[in-house]
Amino acid sequence: MTFAIEWLALHIFGVLVAFALLVIVFRKEDTNYKGELILTIACCLVTLVAKSIYIAGGQKETLIVIGKMEYLGKCFGNYCALMFIMRWRNIKIPQWFIHTLLAVNVGFYILIATVDYHHLYYKDYWLSPSKAILSGYTLEISAAPMYYVYMAFLLAEIVTSISIIISSYCSQRSMPNKGKIHFLMVAAMLSPMILLSLRLLGILKGDDPTPLGILLSCIFLSIAVVRYGLFDPVKNAKNYIIDNLNEAFVVTDADHHFLFLNPMAENFVTDIKESGSYCGDGEIYEFLKGSQGFFDWNNRHYQVEETALKTDDYIQGYMLTVVDITKIMEQNRLMKELVLQTEDANRAKTNFVSNMSHEIRTPMNSIVGITEILLRSHHSPKEQEYLLNIQSSGRVLLTIINDVLDCSKMESGKMQLFDEPYDTFSLFHDLKISMENRIANCPLELIYDIDPDIPCTLKGDMGRIRQIITNLVNNAIKYTEKGSIRFTVRVRQKNADKVMLYYAVEDTGIGIRKEDQKILFDAFQRVEIDRNRYVEGTGLGLTISQNLVNMMGGVIEVESEYGKGSKFYFTIEQTIVDPTPMSAVNYEQQKSGVIEKEAESLFIAPGAHILLVDDNDLNLVVAKDLLKPLQMQIDTAENGMQAVDLVQRNHYDLVLMDHMMPVMDGIVATKTIRELPDEKYKKLPIIALTANAMVDARKEFLNAGMNGFVAKPIDFTRICNQLKLWLPKELVQEVSGEEAKQLLMNDISDSEIQPENPETGFSFEEGVKHCGSKAALMKTIRIFYRTIDSKADKIEQCLKEGLISDYVVEVHALKSSALLIGAVPLSEAAKELEGYGKQGKTELLEEKTPDLLTLYRDLKNILRPYAEKEEDAKKEFSDGEWITALQQIHQCIEQFDLDGVDRIMEKLEEYQIPECIRESMDQLRVYVADVSMEEIMELTDTMTELLRD
Known part of the structure; x- marks a missing residue:
C-alpha cells in the first residue's frame, strides 16, 4: 500500500510539472513549431492524469476505460514530438506524409479503443494482484500481433526523431550551445524509448513506467527551449530567410574551406562536384567567384559578390553571394527588342495624347464657361476688360496641348487644316494679351506692329496661325533676357479674293550660330544645350511650325546674328471674306459684341426636356448655367450607365x-x-459634348450614332445652333434681340450697388471676385448680415470665459466669411487673431479683440442697404401670425421636434420681419443653428412679449 501511495504521488507531481511546462512554453515567443511542442506536453498531461486515476484503482471495466484514456496521450505524444523535431530543423514535410502518419496513429488508437470487440491487439486481459495500485489489482494483458506492431511503430518514430537530431548536430557548425541543445533533444527522445524497451523486455515489472518517460521527454525539450533559447525568433527568422532565399550564400574560412552553405549553395557545390570539373573547396570557391564577378553554369547566368569577413583588420573568412540573373538578362534582351518596335509605341502615344487632351480641356471648359457666364452680367469697364482677358487667355491655353497632338498627327499623316472665317482683330488681340501676360515679369519691351489695312475677316485656319505665332514668340521670350520682341504683320499683296500676309517675330536675344541653324527645325533638337539648360522646351515647336507653314503653302525662314538676336518670318496666303480694314473695328464695340453675338443665336424652349451627361460636377454646373437663358428642363447624369437608365424612364x-x-x-x-x-x-438626337480634340473623334461619334458634335470649352453660339437644329421645331421659340439680351443679362443691376468708400473696410467689387457674381454676393451678404451681432457676442464671450479653442473656431469662420463678402480688413484681422489663439497668446487676444469686434459690428450699418433690399420684397405677415409661429417653435423644442423647428424657420424666411424683433430674429437663427434649446425657448417667449407690446 505504501508503494502504491508513493507511486500515485509521483504521478500527481508529474501532472503538476506537465501543467507548469505547458504554461511556460505557451508564454514563450511564437515560432512555426511552438504549436507542436505544446501539443506534445498536452498529450503528456493527458497520459499522466489518466495514469494517476488508474493507480487509484477500480473495477475491471473502470480500469479498461482509464487505460484507453491513457493511450490517447501515448498514441499522439510521439507523433507531436516528431513533428516538433522536423519543424525545428525546417524539414519540408510533404502533406501526404503528415496525413499518413496521423492516420496510422488514429488507426492504432481506434484499434485500442475497441479491444472489447476483437483480439487483434490483446488476446486477453485480466485482473492481477499489484502493489503499485491502491485497490491491489491491475490489468494484465496477453499481447496479440498488433500490439507488437504498434510498439515497433512507436520505436520507429523515436528512432526517426533521434536520427534527425544527430544529423542536425553534424551539419550545424556555428550554433551557440550546440552540444547542450542536441544532448537534451536526444535525451528527450531516449527517455520514453528506454523505459518502453525495459517494459517490453520484462526487466521492469509491475506497473507501466512509460508516462514518466514521456514526462522526462517534455522536461528535456522545455529546458532546451527556456534555458538555451531554442525559440529565439530573430535567429529563426535569419536562418529561415537565408535558407529560403533564391540566392546562394557561401561562407568559408581564410583558406577557402566551406563553413556554411545555404540550400541553394549546397545544390551548386553538389552539381559541381558531380561534374568532376572541380574537387576541393578552394577550386570550387574560385569557380564560384567567377571572372569579373560573373559565371555561367547549366545554361544559366550568375552574378557574384565577394565580401571579406574581418575583425580588427584581421580576415577571418569570406562570404560569396551568388545571384541568378538569367531572367534579368532575358528581360534586357526583350527590352532591346521592344525599343525597336516603334509602330506599337506610336500607337500607344496616340492614345496617350488623346487622353491628355481630354484631361486638360475638361478643367479649361469650366474656366472659359464660367467666364462667359460672368460676361453676361453688368460690370465696370475695367471688370469687363479683365473678364475678356481671362476668356482670351483661357482659349489660348487650350492650344498648348496641340503641340503634342500635332506631333502625333504629323507622324501618322493625319494632320489637317480647317479653313473657316475668322476675325483678324480677335486673333491679334488674343495674341497680344497672351504675349503681354507671358512677359509680365520679364524686363522686355513688346513691340506690336500690325498693318491696319489687313481685312477684318479672312478665311483660313486661325488656330494654326495662332499656334505658329505663339511658338515663335514663346521661343523669343525664352532666349531673350533683355531688350525687345517685335511682332510684325504686313500685307504684301492683295486682290479682290486673296491677301498675302507677312508674319515676323524678331528679338534681341542670344542669337543662333550658323551651324545650328541647319538643325533648328528638326524634331526634338535644341541648340547649345549646355548654355541653355535652364530654358524649358521639348524641341517640337519649330518643327510643328515649319510643317504647318508648309501645309499653308508658305516657307518659314530664320535670320540670326549670334549674340545679337534672331528673326523668324513666313508668308502665307489667306482668302478674304470681308475686305473692311481691321482698323475700322473698335475695341469697345468688340467688348459689347460678346452679348450681341450670343443674342443672335439665342432662342427659348420652355417645353423642351433634355439630358446632360458628364462625369465632372463642375462641368454640369457650368453647362446648366450656360444654358439657363434657353429655359429648358435639364436633367443630369454622371456616366453613360445612368444616362441609359434615365433615357428609358423619361422622355427626352x-x-x-x-x-x-x-x-x-x-x-x-x-x-x-x-x-x-x-x-x-x-x-x-444625341450631341457629343466633349473635350476630345482628335480629328478621328468626330468620325467615331458619328459611327456610334451621334447626331452632332460640340467641342469643350462650350461655345454658347455653337451649342445654341446645334440645339436649334436637332430639337423638335415646335419646341423652339424665337425671341427678339432685346429680349435675348435681357435673358443673357439676368443679374443684379448697377443701381442696386451702393457707392463704395475704401475707409469702410468693405468692397463690393472684391466680394464679386470671391462669390463669382453680384447675385451670389447679395445672397451671401444677407446671410452674413443676419449673424453679425450674435457671432460678435459669441467671440466676446469665448474670450471672456477663457474658451480659447472655441474662440479660434469662431475667428477662423469669420476670416473666411468676411473675405467672401469683400470685407478684407476684417478677414485679415480675424486671421491674425486666429494665429494668436493657436499659439496661446491670451494677452494679445485681449488687446486686439475689441478692435476686431468694433470692425465687425460697424459692418452692420454698411451692409444694411444690401440686406434690407430683400426684406422689403418679402410678403407681409401679421403680428398675430408671428406670435403663433414663435409659439409653435417653443412647442417643437419642448417635444424635441427639431425638424419641425427647421420647417417653421424656413417658412418665416418668406415674410417680412417686424422691426421690433429683427435683431432677436438674427439671434434666433444662431440659436437654432447651434441647437441651443433653452435659449430658443427663452428668446421665443421674449419675442412674443415684444410683439404683444
Missing part, C-alpha cells in the same frame, strides 16, 4: 453626351441607346 427631346466617362463612356452609352427596341431611341 435631346441628349448632350460627354465622351470619356467612368463606368460607361459616351460612345458605348450611345450605341446602347440606339440598340434599345423602341424606334424612338433610334431617332433621339
Whole structure:
C-alpha cells in the first residue's frame, strides 16, 4: 500500500510539472513549431492524469476505460514530438506524409479503443494482484500481433526523431550551445524509448513506467527551449530567410574551406562536384567567384559578390553571394527588342495624347464657361476688360496641348487644316494679351506692329496661325533676357479674293550660330544645350511650325546674328471674306459684341426636356448655367450607365453626351441607346459634348450614332445652333434681340450697388471676385448680415470665459466669411487673431479683440442697404401670425421636434420681419443653428412679449 501511495504521488507531481511546462512554453515567443511542442506536453498531461486515476484503482471495466484514456496521450505524444523535431530543423514535410502518419496513429488508437470487440491487439486481459495500485489489482494483458506492431511503430518514430537530431548536430557548425541543445533533444527522445524497451523486455515489472518517460521527454525539450533559447525568433527568422532565399550564400574560412552553405549553395557545390570539373573547396570557391564577378553554369547566368569577413583588420573568412540573373538578362534582351518596335509605341502615344487632351480641356471648359457666364452680367469697364482677358487667355491655353497632338498627327499623316472665317482683330488681340501676360515679369519691351489695312475677316485656319505665332514668340521670350520682341504683320499683296500676309517675330536675344541653324527645325533638337539648360522646351515647336507653314503653302525662314538676336518670318496666303480694314473695328464695340453675338443665336424652349451627361460636377454646373437663358428642363447624369437608365424612364427631346466617362463612356452609352427596341431611341438626337480634340473623334461619334458634335470649352453660339437644329421645331421659340439680351443679362443691376468708400473696410467689387457674381454676393451678404451681432457676442464671450479653442473656431469662420463678402480688413484681422489663439497668446487676444469686434459690428450699418433690399420684397405677415409661429417653435423644442423647428424657420424666411424683433430674429437663427434649446425657448417667449407690446 505504501508503494502504491508513493507511486500515485509521483504521478500527481508529474501532472503538476506537465501543467507548469505547458504554461511556460505557451508564454514563450511564437515560432512555426511552438504549436507542436505544446501539443506534445498536452498529450503528456493527458497520459499522466489518466495514469494517476488508474493507480487509484477500480473495477475491471473502470480500469479498461482509464487505460484507453491513457493511450490517447501515448498514441499522439510521439507523433507531436516528431513533428516538433522536423519543424525545428525546417524539414519540408510533404502533406501526404503528415496525413499518413496521423492516420496510422488514429488507426492504432481506434484499434485500442475497441479491444472489447476483437483480439487483434490483446488476446486477453485480466485482473492481477499489484502493489503499485491502491485497490491491489491491475490489468494484465496477453499481447496479440498488433500490439507488437504498434510498439515497433512507436520505436520507429523515436528512432526517426533521434536520427534527425544527430544529423542536425553534424551539419550545424556555428550554433551557440550546440552540444547542450542536441544532448537534451536526444535525451528527450531516449527517455520514453528506454523505459518502453525495459517494459517490453520484462526487466521492469509491475506497473507501466512509460508516462514518466514521456514526462522526462517534455522536461528535456522545455529546458532546451527556456534555458538555451531554442525559440529565439530573430535567429529563426535569419536562418529561415537565408535558407529560403533564391540566392546562394557561401561562407568559408581564410583558406577557402566551406563553413556554411545555404540550400541553394549546397545544390551548386553538389552539381559541381558531380561534374568532376572541380574537387576541393578552394577550386570550387574560385569557380564560384567567377571572372569579373560573373559565371555561367547549366545554361544559366550568375552574378557574384565577394565580401571579406574581418575583425580588427584581421580576415577571418569570406562570404560569396551568388545571384541568378538569367531572367534579368532575358528581360534586357526583350527590352532591346521592344525599343525597336516603334509602330506599337506610336500607337500607344496616340492614345496617350488623346487622353491628355481630354484631361486638360475638361478643367479649361469650366474656366472659359464660367467666364462667359460672368460676361453676361453688368460690370465696370475695367471688370469687363479683365473678364475678356481671362476668356482670351483661357482659349489660348487650350492650344498648348496641340503641340503634342500635332506631333502625333504629323507622324501618322493625319494632320489637317480647317479653313473657316475668322476675325483678324480677335486673333491679334488674343495674341497680344497672351504675349503681354507671358512677359509680365520679364524686363522686355513688346513691340506690336500690325498693318491696319489687313481685312477684318479672312478665311483660313486661325488656330494654326495662332499656334505658329505663339511658338515663335514663346521661343523669343525664352532666349531673350533683355531688350525687345517685335511682332510684325504686313500685307504684301492683295486682290479682290486673296491677301498675302507677312508674319515676323524678331528679338534681341542670344542669337543662333550658323551651324545650328541647319538643325533648328528638326524634331526634338535644341541648340547649345549646355548654355541653355535652364530654358524649358521639348524641341517640337519649330518643327510643328515649319510643317504647318508648309501645309499653308508658305516657307518659314530664320535670320540670326549670334549674340545679337534672331528673326523668324513666313508668308502665307489667306482668302478674304470681308475686305473692311481691321482698323475700322473698335475695341469697345468688340467688348459689347460678346452679348450681341450670343443674342443672335439665342432662342427659348420652355417645353423642351433634355439630358446632360458628364462625369465632372463642375462641368454640369457650368453647362446648366450656360444654358439657363434657353429655359429648358435639364436633367443630369454622371456616366453613360445612368444616362441609359434615365433615357428609358423619361422622355427626352435631346441628349448632350460627354465622351470619356467612368463606368460607361459616351460612345458605348450611345450605341446602347440606339440598340434599345423602341424606334424612338433610334431617332433621339444625341450631341457629343466633349473635350476630345482628335480629328478621328468626330468620325467615331458619328459611327456610334451621334447626331452632332460640340467641342469643350462650350461655345454658347455653337451649342445654341446645334440645339436649334436637332430639337423638335415646335419646341423652339424665337425671341427678339432685346429680349435675348435681357435673358443673357439676368443679374443684379448697377443701381442696386451702393457707392463704395475704401475707409469702410468693405468692397463690393472684391466680394464679386470671391462669390463669382453680384447675385451670389447679395445672397451671401444677407446671410452674413443676419449673424453679425450674435457671432460678435459669441467671440466676446469665448474670450471672456477663457474658451480659447472655441474662440479660434469662431475667428477662423469669420476670416473666411468676411473675405467672401469683400470685407478684407476684417478677414485679415480675424486671421491674425486666429494665429494668436493657436499659439496661446491670451494677452494679445485681449488687446486686439475689441478692435476686431468694433470692425465687425460697424459692418452692420454698411451692409444694411444690401440686406434690407430683400426684406422689403418679402410678403407681409401679421403680428398675430408671428406670435403663433414663435409659439409653435417653443412647442417643437419642448417635444424635441427639431425638424419641425427647421420647417417653421424656413417658412418665416418668406415674410417680412417686424422691426421690433429683427435683431432677436438674427439671434434666433444662431440659436437654432447651434441647437441651443433653452435659449430658443427663452428668446421665443421674449419675442412674443415684444410683439404683444
